[in-house]
Amino acid sequence: MDGSPLIDSLRKAVEAAPRDVPLRLHLAGLLLDAGATAEAISHLGLVLAAEPTSTAALALMQRAVGGSSPAPGATPQAAPIPGPSVSPDSLPDAIPPAPGAPPTGGFGEPDFEGFDWDAAARDLGEALPPMFVDGDEELTEPAFDVESSTVRLADVGGMAQVKKRLEAAFLAPMRNPELRKLYGKSLKGGLLLYGPPGCGKTFLARAIAGELGAAFFSVTLADVLDMYIGQSERNLSEIFATARRNAPCVLFLDEVDALGQRRSQLRSNSMRGTVNQLLAELDGVGAQNDGVFVLAATNAPWDVDVALRRPGRLDRTVLVLPPDQQAREAILRHHLKGRPVAKIDLGATAKRTEGYSGADLAHVCETAAERALLDSAVTGNVRMIEMRDIEAALGEVRPSIGPWLESARNVAMFANEAGAYDDLLDYLKKRKLL
Structure with a gap:
């Protein structure tokens, strides 16, 4: 069952939601049933790192290392490491561990025959979500681009x-x-x-x-x-x-x-x-x-x-106000640059677009180009973008800053504390909006 569609789907779900503890526990249980003990232990280790007292995680960990599940209502204990059966009467008072010996949950030599520790450590490292990364670890890539x-x-x-x-x-x-x-x-x-x-x-x-x-x-x-x-x-x-x-x-x-x-x-x-x-x-x-x-x-x-x-x-x-006539002409020239144009009077167009924002002017140029493109596609004759296309676009695209001017007008008239919006007030007077 290790390669079953259900387990594969759960692996992907856990990768997408690494902090979903119930989902990770469900995957660990299925992996144990399938015999994938090393991978199950890696997932259980993550859960216990976040919730050390999780009864479900401790029970599954006991299964993974050969223990039994706790009785209902019993306080979960750390999973014992399996070892040879020893009579309690024969145990000495204390046996110090040998130098370099692996940790054990009881007396005697541990028995982990068949358990792949390298695979478990590798799986644990790959599955480690960001929430468990050491905060002092130096990032290999900058968090923000400059x-x-x-x-x-x-x-x-x-x-x-x-x-x-x-x-x-x-x-x-x-x-x-x-x-x-x-x-x-x-x-x-x-x-x-x-x-x-x-x-x-x-x-x-x-x-x-x-x-x-x-x-x-x-x-x-x-x-x-x-x-x-x-x-x-x-x-x-x-x-x-x-x-x-x-x-x-x-x-x-x-x-x-x-x-x-x-x-x-x-x-x-x-x-x-x-x-x-x-x-x-x-x-x-x-x-x-x-x-x-x-x-x-x-x-x-x-x-x-x-x-x-x-x-x-x-x-x-x-x-930063809507562009003046000189700026409007420069913006129109920029957005028509590289396009097939002929007989376009930029000066006249700039005069007719008082109150247009830079984005509005870009939209005018885009609309004029679309009109010439569509005409060329319908007639089968490729033609240039002409003044008639600009005029048609001006009939469709209207200045978009009207709602902003209404809000600004109220602020300039009634909330101009300490002259903070005097420049705005002068502009509105010049546009005869006051």
Whole structure:
């Protein structure tokens, strides 16, 4: 039965769920019935390492080494190692074990004839799940990947005001350490990029890393959150430790409103612990972030915990708005590059797409290409992407930032504490949305 479909299926199930104790016990029992004692013992050893008092595991272990199951209601005992039958009256008071002798459960020489210890040890090592790995063991592979960025701010089309703000708040002090020292300019803290979705906040973060010649480390919610209590905090600590080891490094926290949500709005204690850990890593007693430049991006800065935006943390903000006309023209040119195009007026298209995000413009180009492709397939004549395709695409693709503007409008009007959203207020006035 060792090679039976049931046992094979249970082996795969145990590999997929190594912490499922009942499943592992069931597999061990079937392996014992099939005569695969060595493999059964390896599984039982894992169970007993996690639950030393498991009655079922102890009973199966007794079967594996030749003992008997305990009587119902009896306290389980460690499985005795079989040996020759010895009369209790003939036992001496004590017999010291011989040097190097294997451990025994009683007196006399152990009898393990036919038992393959090497196979049992090998199976145990292969089956060992991560929960039993020594925490001090050095990992052979890094837990997180850090990359280098080849993007520069010159690759970002338009956005002159954003670049100017980044230069003053972040880049100039980093490029000029002597001037920074002269004026007492501190690099402590981080930079928060906010604005409507699809407007290039992540691209800007990569460009900043490229300008500094620093490593780029992007972190999302999936990299941090874990189902086990305390593991999310440990993940966050390891993320910052990785960034410090790779300094100079730009640590980019994407969708930081999900990771650092207002604690007053949280019902989960585990999420509060994650926010607290983020605060400690940014500006705690043990935080040594020299050479780690923290950037964060969000569509909803008003949902970020206020403590994260205090001095020394994410205390500088830059509003990343929908691209201006120059940027829109550059984005359209980028997404049409390498495609068969003819007679397309990029300047006129850029003028007609006020309020479109970068993602919207990419969608316009994709829709125009689809229209030309379909026409070519129907007629059998391959043709270029023309202005008529762009115009048809503009009729289908509308700006996607409307819902964000509605939320931002309410915040700018009624929750602009200490002028935090003055830039946003100016933009809304310019768009005549106030």
